[in-house]
Amino acid sequence: MESAILNPKFKTSVKKILIQTKNSNGHEDSIEITKYGDIFIVSKPYMSISTTADTKIITSLIEKSTDILTMYKLSEKESDFNSFFGSKTGVTEISFLNQNDSSLSTILFGTTDNLKNRITIKSKDSNVIYETEDKFSQYLTADINYWTEGDIISEINNPVELKFEEALTGSQASLTKIKIDEKSKDFIQKSKTLLSLRHGKLHTKTELEELQKIAFISMQDGNGRIVKLDFFKNTEGCLYTKTVIPSEIDSQESAFAFYSENAVYEISEWTYRRIKEIFFN
Structure with missing residues (x-):
């Protein structure tokens, strides 16, 4: 047949x-x-x-x-x-x-x-x-x-701004803040590098209990859509959570999809260092 x-x-x-x-x-x-x-x-x-x-x-x-x-x-x-x-x-x-x-x-x-x-x-x-x-x-x-989509950030194609904040603990506790945008040197290459990075296995939010938040990054596109990532240190590398804020032109269906994301993602120590290099080099 x-x-x-x-x-x-x-x-x-x-x-x-x-x-x-x-x-x-x-x-x-x-x-x-x-x-x-x-x-x-x-x-x-x-x-x-x-x-x-x-x-x-x-x-x-x-x-x-x-x-x-x-x-x-x-x-x-x-x-x-x-x-x-x-x-x-x-x-x-x-x-x-x-x-x-x-x-x-x-x-x-x-x-x-x-x-x-x-x-x-x-x-x-x-x-x-x-x-x-x-x-x-x-x-x-x-x-x-x-x-699962393997890219760390898949919701943005044409970024116009990147932000990074790293929390430093101990006797010299402070907060390092860096912002780069389209006017910054090598912005296109840096944003492409960030978009090319991939995560590992998924985890549940219960695995974030008692973990220390070590950094935060955000990426925004020209329409106002924003992706925010919070990083937490664990023994194997890092875990991170994702929040997607829809733009004004995103449909209700797309917005609902973004708001429904609640997974915790795993990345290696190498990937986290690569992310930091994007902002510090």
């Missing part, structure tokens, strides 16, 4: 993607990806973590889901489900929903054949089990780190 796991006519109607996994040990995990305007937010509700998702990965998933594939029928028997979606590899369920949270498609993914590059799939609404070209294995994860 020639078909797609998501009807191509629904490509632009996808507003939410739910991914649920169950491994061979019976452990279940899930994430939600929701589109607000042009922004995707990925969240783990039970951990109360939300952050900006990687648009390229999500767009790729939707594109491949609407590709027409050759599907080979393996079984129509309900009793054969465990044979193809059983305990060896577990099962992943991906649901595509529209703006009313109505299902556009829900697909179950089962065993894979790496030699043939094929994967077992079935619609949640049908007992028919198919095998098709495996274009989906990379997306069969509920790990929020995989789906």
